[in-house]
Amino acid sequence: MTLEMTGASRREFLTTAGAGGLVIGFSVASKAQAQAPAGGLAAINAYVKVAPDGLVTITSKNPEVGQGIKTMLPMLIAEELDIPWEKVRIEQADSDPAVYGRQFAGGSMATPLHWEEQRRVGAVARAMLIQAAAQAWNCPPGECSTQAGVVLHKASNRKATYGSLAGRCAGITAPDPKTLPLKDPKDYRIIGRPTPQYDTPKIVTGQPLFGIDVRLPGMLYATFEKAPVFGARVASADLAAAQGVKGVRKAFVVEGDPKALHPPAGQIGAGLLPGVAVVADNWWAARKGRDRLNVQWQEHPTSAQSSAGFAAKAKELAAGKPQRNTRNDGDVDAAMKSAAKTVEVAYAYPFLAHAPLEPQNCTAAWKDGKLEIWAPTQNPEPGRQLCARTLGIKPEDVTIHMIRGGGGFGRRLANDYMVEAAWIAREAGAPVKLLWTREDDMRNDIYRPAGFHFLRGGLDAQGDVVAFHDHFVSFGEGTGFAPSAGMGPNEFPGRFVSNCRFDVSVMPLGVPTGPLRAPGSNALAFVMQSFIDELAHAAGADPLAFQLKLLGDKAVVGEAPSAYAAGRMAGVLKAVGEMSGWANRGRLPKGEGLGVGCYYSHLGYFAEVCHVAVSPAGEVKVKKVWVAGDVGRQIINPHGAINQVQGSVLDGLSEALHQKITIENGRAVEGNFDTYPLMRINEAPPVEVKWVLSDNNPTGLGEPALPPVIPALTNAIFAATGKRIRSLPIDASMLKA
Numbered sequence: 001m002t003l004e005m006t007g008a009s010r011r012e013f014l015t016t017a018g019a020g021g022l023v024i025g026f027s028v029a030s031k032a033q034a035q036a037p038a039g040g041l042a043a044i045n046a047y048v049k050v051a052p053d054g055l056v057t058i059t060s061k062n063p064e065v066g067q068g069i070k071t072m073l074p075m076l077i078a079e080e081l082d083i084p085w086e087k088v089r090i091e092q093a094d095s096d097p098a099v100y101g102r103q104f105a106g107g108s109m110a111t112p113l114h115w116e117e118q119r120r121v122g123a124v125a126r127a128m129l130i131q132a133a134a135q136a137w138n139c140p141p142g143e144c145s146t147q148a149g150v151v152l153h154k155a156s157n158r159k160a161t162y163g164s165l166a167g168r169c170a171g172i173t174a175p176d177p178k179t180l181p182l183k184d185p186k187d188y189r190i191i192g193r194p195t196p197q198y199d200t201p202k203i204v205t206g207q208p209l210f211g212i213d214v215r216l217p218g219m220l221y222a223t224f225e226k227a228p229v230f231g232a233r234v235a236s237a238d239l240a241a242a243q244g245v246k247g248v249r250k251a252f253v254v255e256g257d258p259k260a261l262h263p264p265a266g267q268i269g270a271g272l273l274p275g276v277a278v279v280a281d282n283w284w285a286a287r288k289g290r291d292r293l294n295v296q297w298q299e300h301p302t303s304a305q306s307s308a309g310f311a312a313k314a315k316e317l318a319a320g321k322p323q324r325n326t327r328n329d330g331d332v333d334a335a336m337k338s339a340a341k342t343v344e345v346a347y348a349y350p351f352l353a354h355a356p357l358e359p360q361n362c363t364a365a366w367k368d369g370k371l372e373i374w375a376p377t378q379n380p381e382p383g384r385q386l387c388a389r390t391l392g393i394k395p396e397d398v399t400i401h402m403i404r405g406g407g408g409f410g411r412r413l414a415n416d417y418m419v420e421a422a423w424i425a426r427e428a429g430a431p432v433k434l435l436w437t438r439e440d441d442m443r444n445d446i447y448r449p450a451g452f453h454f455l456r457g458g459l460d461a462q463g464d465v466v467a468f469h470d471h472f473v474s475f476g477e478g479t480g481f482a483p484s485a486g487m488g489p490n491e492f493p494g495r496f497v498s499n500c501r502f503d504v505s506v507m508p509l510g511v512p513t514g515p516l517r518a519p520g521s522n523a524l525a526f527v528m529q530s531f532i533d534e535l536a537h538a539a540g541a542d543p544l545a546f547q548l549k550l551l552g553d554k555a556v557v558g559e560a561p562s563a564y565a566a567g568r569m570a571g572v573l574k575a576v577g578e579m580s581g582w583a584n585r586g587r588l589p590k591g592e593g594l595g596v597g598c599y600y601s602h603l604g605y606f607a608e609v610c611h612v613a614v615s616p617a618g619e620v621k622v623k624k625v626w627v628a629g630d631v632g633r634q635i636i637n638p639h640g641a642i643n644q645v646q647g648s649v650l651d652g653l654s655e656a657l658h659q660k661i662t663i664e665n666g667r668a669v670e671g672n673f674d675t676y677p678l679m680r681i682n683e684a685p686p687v688e689v690k691w692v693l694s695d696n697n698p699t700g701l702g703e704p705a706l707p708p709v710i711p712a713l714t715n716a717i718f719a720a721t722g723k724r725i726r727s728l729p730i731d732a733s734m735l736k737a
Contacts, residue, residue: 047077048125054149054163056081057089061100062110063378064092064199065408067702068640069110071198073118075637079190080122080182082146083162090198095380095400103402105378106413106515108602108700111636115698120177127175132168133160185634194639199404211376211403214363216431220249221283222424223290224434226275226444228667230512231261232300233274241292242278247285250428251278251293254420258300261512267382268483268514269414269446272390272423279428283435302510303666307450310663311348313507314452314473318346322471322503324479327489330499332456335467339458342467343538347455347527348727350660352448352516353668353676358406359441362421365431370397375418376405383415387422409651410515414446439671446514447661447668449475449485453527458499463539465550468497470527475513476506484519485509490562491524492600493532496550510666517651518703521601525707526656526714526728529597533715534724543715544577544596564600568630571692572607573598575628579690580609585719591615592623593719597711604704605630605692608649610712611685614720618735620657622685622713625649627705632698635691641701646687648705654679656710660729 049057058074074090095103126146133151134141137158145152149162185191202209227233234253242251253276260271276293280286317323336342363374371391377383380400388395405412421434436444451474458467475482487502494500516522536546548570555567576596577583585594591614598607611623627645635641658677662669670676714725721735 047121048081050125050129050162050166052163052166054161055087055089056083056149056162057091059091059093061093062103063105063376063380063402063405063412065105065376065378065405065412067105067110067644068197068637069105070404071195072637072640073110073114074198075190075195076114076118077122077125079188080119081125082122083149085190085193085195087149092402092404095384095402097381103380104413105408106410108604108702108704111631111698111700112603115636116182119182120180123180123182124174124177127180128169128172129162129165131172132165135172136160136165136168191636192634192638195637196639209404210358210406211361211363211374212358212406212435214374214403214433216363216365216433219363219431219433220279220281220428221286222277222279222421222428222432222434223283223286223437224254224275224277224420224424224440225290225293225295226273226440227297227300228443229297229300229303230444230510230666231258231273231302233258233298234276235296235298237276237293237295239276239293241294242289245280245285245289245292247281248289249279249281251276251289252427254423267386268379270416270512271386272419273416275420277420277424277427279424279432283433287437300510300666305510305663305666307350307663310450310507311452314348317473317505317507318452318454318471320505323505325501325503326487327494327500327502329494329497329501332467332469332499332501335499336456336458336469339466340461341459341538342456343459343531343534344456345531345534345724345726347453347530349451349523349526350728351450351511351513351663351668352655352659353442353445353661353670354407354409354411354516355442355673355676355678356405356407356409356411359436359438360411360417361433361435362418363431363433364418364421364425366422366426366429369393370399371422371425372399372401373418373422374401374403375415375421376403376408376412377415377418378405378408378410378412379415383418386415386419390419391422391426409517410519411445413515416444438673442661442671442676443668445661445668446483446512448516448519448522449482449509449511449513451485451523451527455527455531457531457535459535459539463541463546465493465497465535467499468493469501469503471503471505473505473507475509477508481506482509483514484516485513486520487524490558490564492528492564493550495557495564496552496566511663511668517648518601518706521599521703521707522652522655522710525597525599525601526710529599529708529711530714530724530726533595533711533718537718544573544582547573547596547598565605568605568692568694569598569600569607571694572605572628572630575690575692576607576609576626579628579688580611580626582609591720593716593721595712595715595717595719597708597715599704599707601707602702602704603631603699604701606705606708608705608708608712610709610716612713612716612720614717614735616737618732618737620717620730620732620735622653622683624685625653625687625709625712627687627689627709628692629689629701629705630692630694631701631704632696633693634698636698641691642689644701645689645705648701648703649687649709650679650684652706652709653683653685653713656713656728656730657683658729
């Protein structure tokens, strides 16, 4: 099937690469040899391609959803290849785990997983080009060097461009990547240089890049209506009325599987759920046909569930014996009895939707028992397996093209929209683009789960924490948590308080849940860091100094892989204190305050200070946020890194100030941005970022800066007003003077 995009093709540059090009394939599974070109360059099992004119095309293996990976990974390759960035062109890989290994965008894992691997990809290509030159010049490869896309032999004053050598590489065996030396960081010319995102010019000029832009010859458009109560079956639908709309080709019930709402281990998000599909010549006709369906839904056992009911049940469970214990150090009850001061409070946070600006969509084509997919997925291989399993075909008969996503935040780790498009395309007998409405997207999400924490803390006469207890009421069954609804036994300050107990109780849930940017951490940081701030004030202590004292003197607490580098956290806390003028916070005007929060997640250590002003009417204005982060010794692309941190901070502020999903009668109430607002540009504060470098390999930045900003905000509000925020989103009416 031929892909068409409205406007110029993103792959036009391939047609300019004539004979004599080089294709170098590299994967963890197998080290492919260089491939001789056949007329033009073919992007098959390849990371690196060199054209005769010296332009280098680098394939980016992972999905791009705005996190900048399409630029960052090729930067690693280009650095070791020793090619000027200006000569680099980038193309997006298709899903091909046999060549690229696992391809996904999630968990801020691209940097730690690929920091060394992708540099070695470039080193292999460079070594092969040197070998080609050495063979041509009849000299040892060790006498050759490279500079800016040219191989040099200083002894004979000879040089050759990569483009002139490309055709000679086909017969050269690729060396073992592990045997090749990598550059000294002092010699980096690309890594560490602020580099704009490769797709930015096309994004700002409105050129087609996203899943929503895909066009295929003969393509139809589809909508898919699912039950408002998650997983309910269709009782009846007026298919004839829908098919009476001009342009509608077909309307049909998809039986689906209600059990697909709760996926098997290893799958994120639902499979093919029951619903009604409408297929038409254009999307508006499909939408109008859908409006006439008058779908009636069968009763569903979770239709009585509600946010209010969950909150009431959580209080009931908290008043009783916990269902299980996950951490029990010392004797919390005895320590609480002997404490000089005690604090006992409850915290809660709501369900949240992902709300990416591009709603879920997918284009699918079914032909001769094989499926071809164009999807803005974060997680293509599980999508392939889901489609194959649901349609009863082999996984190798499913081809997935990864298209840029307009935001993901974890939502596109699920592939429910992909399997829906696949099923509808097969039934329609034509290529189909499925496009969800905004309401579909918000009311059929895999939500960040709500949660309830009932906390107790004890302080001795010196103001030290001697007891810490959290009874966490969440969702799940038995000893299992619902997806992204858990808390581990090492949650801070576990391991840092001698008498510490974490108890858990769970209640059943019909609402689908899953990862939202910084899953788990985006809620737990609010609770733990806010409560630690409460303990600091109860102790009469400086909250930042209290945090440092709690961290103690050990550089690292615990063993890998769950070790906590307390020294690194102390480093970012001290740095953010200096940046923000924390010591002078007492000089702020009435109604203003600074708050601090810190958190370790996704291998990154972050501390943040928030400056707020609260009006007599309770309106919160965030004036500035300072961020200090430790993600290792090297910032690969400072431009992208700052973007990720600032975006994370604004995302966290938006969640805390505005966002919640309310469940009533088993369904999501909020359906669009009028009831689920995002932060507006006039609300966005300046965000100042400082990197605290440490002797560790670099780690990712998509998520770890988000969690600490929420408690930094709520703690700042307390400093400004004396009123404590213990539930989200922030209710301005509670802050009125």
